[in-house]
C-alpha cells in the first residue's frame with residue numbers, strides 16, 4: 001500500500017505535529033547527501049489492552065546510541081519522544097502499525113563536516129503488514145547469498161542504525177529480488193554470515209540455536225534479543241556469539257530471520273539448497289508462535305516490553 005492510500009494525516013517533526021504533506025525538508029539537507037542520519041523501525045501491536053508498542057524503550061535507547069559516533073544531538077529527551085509517539089498513534093487512531101523515528105543533520109551548509117547544521121527529528125507511523133508477506137511467515141522464504149559484503153565495523157559502526165548503511169542493504173535485497181529470491185543473506189568481510197539486509201539470522205542445528213555475535217558486523221537487533229530470551233525460556237541452548245560459515249547454512253536443520261519488520265520469518269531455501277525439510281521447522285515454529293502470542297498479548301509475560309497507547 002502506498003502512502004497516498006493511507007489514512008494518516010500528521011507526522012511529528014521537531015517538536016510539533018505537522019500535516020503529512022507539510023513534513024518536508026530542503027533539498028540541500030546534509031542527511032540526504034551524505035546519509036548522516038539514524039533511525040528506528042518499531043512495531044505497535046493491536047492487543048486486548050489497546051495498542052502496545054513493542055520494546056519502545058530499547059528502540060529509543062538504540063536511537064540515542066546510534067547518534068553517538070556522529071555527534072548528533074537530539075534536541076528532545078526520551079520522555080518527549082515517547083509522548084510524541086503515543087500521542088501520534090492515539091490522534092491517528094493507529095492500532096497495529098509501524099513507527100519510524102528518524103534523526104538527521106539538516107540544512108545549513110553542505111561541506112561533509114556538518115558544522116552547525118541543525119539536528120532534525122521526526123516520527124512517523126503508518127499501518128504495515130507482514131514485511132516479507134503473510135505467506136512467508138508460514139511457509140518461509142527463499143534467500144540468496146548476496147555478492148555484496150557487509151561493511152566491516154572498522155569502516156563504519158555497524159551497531160548504529162545509520163541511514164547511509166542501508167545503501168548496502170538495498171543493493172543486497174534488490175540483487176536477490178532480481179534473481180527471483182525474497183531476500184538476501186549478507187556475509188561479512190571475512191566471508192562468514194552476518195545478517196539479512198534488514199534482519200538478523202538464526203540457525204538451528206541438533207536442537208541448539210546459533211546466531212552471529214555482535215563482532216560479526218551485525219546490528220544488535222531488538223528482535224534478536226527477544227528471540228534469544230524466548231528461546232532460552234523455552235529451554236533451548238542459544239549460542240549468541242557464533243561465527244557461522246557460509247557452508248553451515250546448507251547443513252542447518254532450520255534457519256530463520258528476526259527483525260521488527262520481518263518479525264520471525266522462516267528461511268526454506270538458500271540459493272539452490274533446501275534447508276531441512278523445505279518448510280518452517282519445529283523449533284522456528286515454536287519460537288515464532290511464542291513471539292506472536294507475546295506481542296499480541298495472548299500471554300501476559302514480559303509486560304515491561306510494552307508501552308501502551310491510551311485512547
Ligand SMILES: Cc1ncc(COP(=O)(O)O)c(C=O)c1O
Pocket residue numbers: 041169195196197198199200218219220221222223224258259260261
Ligand atoms: C541490518 C539490520 N539487521 C537487523 C535488524 C533487526 O533489528 P531489530 O530486531 O531491532 O528490528 C534490522 C532492522 O532494524 C536491520 O536493519
